[in-house]
Amino acid sequence: MNPFKRIFVSVKAQLNEVAGDFENHEAVADAAIQELERLAATTRVRLGRLDRELKALDERHAALRKDAALWAERAVRVAAEETRALECVRRLEAVEREAGQLAVSLRETQALRQKIRAELDRQTTKLEEAKRRRTLLSSRQFHLEYAQLSDPLGGAEAVDAVFDRWEIRLGAVEPDLAEGTGYDDLAAEFERTEQAESLRRRLAGLVAANPSQSNTETGE
Numbered sequence: 515m516n517p518f519k520r521i522f523v524s525v526k527a528q529l530n531e532v533a534g535d536f537e538n539h540e541a542v543a544d545a546a547i548q549e550l551e552r553l554a555a556t557t558r559v560r561l562g563r564l565d566r567e568l569k570a571l572d573e574r575h576a577a578l579r580k581d582a583a584l585w586a587e588r589a590v591r592v593a594a595e596e597t598r599a600l601e602c603v604r605r606l607e608a609v610e611r612e613a614g615q616l617a618v619s620l621r622e623t624q625a626l627r628q629k630i631r632a633e634l635d636r637q638t639t640k641l642e643e644a645k646r647r648r649t650l651l652s653s654r655q656f657h658l659e660y661a662q663l664s665d666p667l668g669g670a671e672a673v674d675a676v677f678d679r680w681e682i683r684l685g686a687v688e689p690d691l692a693e694g695t696g697y698d699d700l701a702a703e704f705e706r707t708e709q710a711e712s713l714r715r716r717l718a719g720l721v722a723a724n725p726s727q728s729n730t731e732t733g734e
Contacts, residue, residue, distance in 0.1 A: 540655070543648050550641040557634045564627045571620045578613035582606055 589602035 540648075540652065543644070543651070547641065547644050547648060550637060550644055554634065554637040554641055557630060557637055561627065561630050561634055564623060564630060568620070568623050568627060571616060571623060575613060575616045575620055578609050578616060582609045582613060585609060 585602050585606035589599050589606060592598040592602065
């Protein structure tokens with residue numbers, strides 16, 4: 515493998531490894547954020563269900579209080595009729611027992627709602643923090659990748675070094691080539707003589723082919 519290819523393959527492999535690590539971290543962070551979102555959504559649904567349950571309990575408790583007041587009023591109104599009055603009192607006590615039990619359920623449900631509300635607040639805060647950190651780290655990753663693409667792990671210097679070595683090698687060989695192809699004075703002298711003889715032969719041929727013209731020009 516030539517040095518250029520080795521350098522680029524090595525740099526690419528290192529960049530791919532770093533990019534793979536970044537992608538793994540980013541994928542894990544995204545999965546964690548999605549899980550937090552799922553938990554927060556589930557908690558929000560539970561809180562909504564508890565709110566509806568609390569509303570129903572509160573409405574039922576208010577209705578029982580009204581019923582208790584009504585049966586108490588009726589018992590007093592028919593006090594002279596013992597049988598009817600005692601029945602009103604019996605119903606009054608039944609309503610009061612139910613109202614008491616409902617009040618306990620109401621308090622327990624309210625306490626549970628507060629706990630779930632606090633949990634939802636914690637999850638929401640954690641989710642916002644996770645998203646903020648993901649954005650921050652993603653930005654840092656982008657700048658780091660950009661810096662590595664500008665000069666990937668010293669790759670630019672490595673490439674320059676290869677070209678420098680190539681240029682040095684050529685510079686060392688070129689003087690030898692110049693000496694081997696130097697100007698030969700003796701050969702040039704023979705070439706000039708041979709060229710002159712060739713020209714004379716051509717001239718003699720021209721004169722022989724046109725003797726009358728040659729004599730006329732000579733007479734002039």
